[in-house]
Amino acid sequence: MVIGSEPGGGSSDSAGGWGVARGLVVKTLVLIGGALLLKRLTKSTTRWDHARLVTRSLSGEKFSKDQAARDPDHYFNIRMVTCPAAEMVDGSKVLYFEQAFWRTPQKPFRQRFYMVKPCPKELKCDVELSSYAIRDVEEYKNFCDRSKDQRPLPEEVIGDIAEHLTTIHLKRCERGKRCLYEGSTPPDSFPNSWNGAAYCTSELAIHKNNEIHAWDRGFDADGNQVWGPKEGPYEFKPVPASSTNDMFSSLNFPIQQSMEKRIEGSFVLQE
Numbered sequence: 001m002v003i004g005s006e007p008g009g010g011s012s013d014s015a016g017g018w019g020v021a022r023g024l025v026v027k028t029l030v031l032i033g034g035a036l037l038l039k040r041l042t043k044s045t046t047r048w049d050h051a052r053l054v055t056r057s058l059s060g061e062k063f064s065k066d067q068a069a070r071d072p073d074h075y076f077n078i079r080m081v082t083c084p085a086a087e088m089v090d091g092s093k094v095l096y097f098e099q100a101f102w103r104t105p106q107k108p109f110r111q112r113f114y115m116v117k118p119c120p121k122e123l124k125c126d127v128e129l130s131s132y133a134i135r136d137v138e139e140y141k142n143f144c145d146r147s148k149d150q151r152p153l154p155e156e157v158i159g160d161i162a163e164h165l166t167t168i169h170l171k172r173c174e175r176g177k178r179c180l181y182e183g184s185t186p187p188d189s190f191p192n193s194w195n196g197a198a199y200c201t202s203e204l205a206i207h208k209n210n211e212i213h214a215w216d217r218g219f220d221a222d223g224n225q226v227w228g229p230k231e232g233p234y235e236f237k238p239v240p241a242s243s244t245n246d247m248f249s250s251l252n253f254p255i256q257q258s259m260e261k262r263i264e265g266s267f268v269l270q271e
Contacts, residue, residue: 047118048091050126054170054181055093055116057206058082061144062236063102074229077102080212080236083144085113086154092117094157096143097131105145111137113161125169125183129204133162166190168204179213181206192218195227203233212236 061081068077079102086094093116098108113132119125134140140160143151152160167190170183182205192200197218205213215233218226 047126050172050181051093051116051118054127054129054206055084055095057180057210058095058097058114058116058212059084060210060238062210062212062238064234064236065102065239066237067235071231074231075234078234078236079105080214081105081144082114085143085151086157088115088117088158090117094154094161096140096157098141098143106142108141111140112165113157115161119169119171123169125171127170127181127183128167129170129183130167131165131202133165135160135162166200166202168202170204170206173205179205179207189219194218196220197226200228205233210238 059082061079063080064075064078067075078099080097080099082095082097084093085096088094095114095116097110097112097114099110100106100108111134113134115130115132117128119128139152166185168183168185170181173179173182182203184203185201189199189201192198195218198221200216200218202217203213203215207213213233213235215229217228217230220226
């Protein structure tokens with residue numbers, strides 16, 4: 001009886017050993033999986049990845065149509081279009097940017113170059129977005145709407161980058177906020193002389209689905225606002241290309257057409 005019981009005891013030890021080994025294998029796989037996930041998460045938040053995400057979010061055609069429909073007394077339906085134009089030797093992306101009233105997209109009232117790159121390591125931000133004047137704005141009118149062979153070449157774009165206008169430092173939005181990135185110009189702002197202004201400020205927020213909220217304002221030496229919207233930022237949302245032609249057919253903005261000429265200057269920054 002005692003001898004007969006020995007094989008049973010050996011089988012139990014073998015089973016227990018296999019259970020321990022299996023547990024070690026599972027733990028090892030979990031550790032490897034965790035390491036791979038950590039590597040992926042770390043990789044997804046590099047400084048250049050943030051810059052690329054901001055570049056993609058800014059790019060494309062967007063309108064403030066919804067906001068103009070909600071509050072036509074304070075906001076107009078503005079078309080904003082941005083697209084890649086060149087790349088600097090350090091990897092910074094140069095974007096062409098323009099805004100126009102939706103009725104006259106062929107006549108932009110604001111044209112800029114944007115330069116997007118990671119923030120300097122000494123600053124507490126993720127992405128640096130700088131705007132620059134263009135040497136010959138007529139040459140770049142409707143740049144994004146043209147075929148690539150009808151656009152200035154990248155080396156020409158780089159040569160046409162004129163004076164620096166503003167810089168916004170963007171950082172990831174805090175948990176719980178609707179935005180992905182947000183930022184503004186530094187407290188001392190940037191000089192501006194249009195319509196009696198002494199300086200201007202810019203605030204920018206990037207939301208999901210490539211929605212952009214932009215708030216540009218000018219102030220005189222006493223801190224009084226002299227141009228730009230007072231109620232809050234403009235909200236630009238992408239519109240599917242298939243609906244661009246007829247998306248305004250059901251809307252009626254009775255005061256807009258007569259006022260667009262009068263207020264056009266409030267959007268033009270003549271830094």
